[in-house]
Amino acid sequence: xxxxxxxxxxxxxxxxxxxRYDLLVWLMTLGRECAFREKILxxxxxxxxxxxxxxxxxxxTLAIAAKAHVGPTGAxxxxxxxxEMIARAGKKARKAEVEVVFKxxxxxxxxxxxxxxDVVLSTLMLHHLPRxxxxxxxxxxxxxxxxxxxxxxxDFGGSxxxxxxxxxxxxxxxxxxxxxxIALLSEAGLNIVESGAVGIRNLKFVLATAPCGT
Numbered sequence: 402x403x404x405x406x407x408x409x410x411x412x413x414x415x416x417x418x419x420x421r422y423d424l425l426v427w428l429m430t431l432g433r434e435c436a437f438r439e440k441i442l443x444x445x446x447x448x449x450x451x452x453x454x455x456x457x458x459x460x461x462t463l464a465i466a467a468k469a470h471v472g473p474t475g476a477x478x479x480x481x482x483x484x485e486m487i488a489r490a491g492k493k494a495r496k497a498e499v500e501v502v503f504k505x506x507x508x509x510x511x512x513x514x515x516x517x518x519d520v521v522l523s524t525l526m527l528h529h530l531p532r533x534x535x536x537x538x539x540x541x542x543x544x545x546x547x548x549x550x551x552x553x554x555x556d557f558g559g560s561x562x563x564x565x566x567x568x569x570x571x572x573x574x575x576x577x578x579x580x581x582x583i584a585l586l587s588e589a590g591l592n593i594v595e596s597g598a599v600g601i602r603n604l605k606f607v608l609a610t611a612p613c614g615t
Contacts, residue, residue, distance in 0.1 A: 434462070444595075451475050454480070455479040467522070516547045522555075523552065523556075556576070557577065
């Protein structure tokens with residue numbers, strides 16, 4: 402089972418299992434991790450020159466892939482509540498010779514100024530948080546988005562019934578139903594643009610934008 406612990410400052414469960422996290426993702430995506438990452442980035446509609454924040458970045462694979470989409474004039478940051486995840490992410494970025502900034506931090510108190518990012522990514526992170534922390538986190542995401550900026554939230558949207566098999570033994574994940582994600586983002590003042598199935602397992606996505614001129 403995954404190593405989940407409490408971390409100061411957050412009421413959510415934090416995954417510290419950095420050494421085996423990439424294997425977990427590979428198993429979850431049935432070996433299609435690269436296709437999964439590219440699908441996520443296409444859904445986020447990344448453009449060259451944009452600034453991107455990956456919240457709950459894990460070992461940094463998505464953030465590193467995002468840098469290729471925004472190019473040399475773009476900027477990518479990743480935060481995670483696990484120092485072990487951030488350390489591994491930094492090593493991966495250095496090995497790939499990709500300029501991505503990784504910071505230890507929590508979504509309930511993002512360490513960035515207002516209206517700082519064009520895009521915020523939240524992938525498989527919300528289900529680790531209780532309801533109040535989800536609300537705090539989405540308000541923080543709204544705060545750091547530029548006017549007209551986008552947020553893409555992706556999470557397990559299916560039944561919480563226990564499933565058997567290797568993946569279930571490695572990580573007993575929760576879920577956040579699609580209407581719940583839509584409600585969270587709407588209540589934070591974001592406008593829903595698109596939502597639906599990712600196409601891998603029971604993953605669902607919601608794309609929303611911050612109001613322009615605010």
